[in-house]
Amino acid sequence: MATSDSSPAPQKRQDEFFVKMPFLIELVPEHDRDRPRDQVYLYRYDHNACELKGAGSCDTVAGLYYGTIDKFGGKLCPRHFYESVFGPDRPYTLIDPNDKASDTL
Numbered sequence: 001m002a003t004s005d006s007s008p009a010p011q012k013r014q015d016e017f018f019v020k021m022p023f024l025i026e027l028v029p030e031h032d033r034d035r036p037r038d039q040v041y042l043y044r045y046d047h048n049a050c051e052l053k054g055a056g057s058c059d060t061v062a063g064l065y066y067g068t069i070d071k072f073g074g075k076l077c078p079r080h081f082y083e084s085v086f087g088p089d090r091p092y093t094l095i096d097p098n099d100k101a102s103d104t105l
Helices: 078-086
Strands: 016-027 038-045 064-067 092-095
Touching: 064 078, 078 092
Parallel strands: none
Antiparallel strands: 016 038, 016 092, 038 064
16 A cells, blocks of 8 residues: 655755845955945855855855845855955955944944
C-alpha cells in the first residue's frame, strides 16, 4: 500500500531585493574623488553572490548580500562588506544622509 506525504514541498528561496538600508556608501578619496554616493540595499540570494568569494571565507548563513540599486551590480556578503567599509585598507566609507554635522559614520 502506497502512502502519501501531505506536507508541502520546501520552497526554494528566490533571489530578491530585501530592504533599503538607512545609509549611503562612497569610495574613499584615495580611490576616486569623483565617485558619487550610492544608496545601500540588502539582497537575498539562494547562492553565494559575493563578488569577493575568492578572497577568503564568505558569510553565507543568512543568504544576505549588500549592494546598490543596480540589481546586476556586484554584491558583498556581510563579512566582505564590513571589511570594505571598516577594514584598515577599506575602499569605501559609510555616509549617514541625515547627519549634517558629520558627513561620515
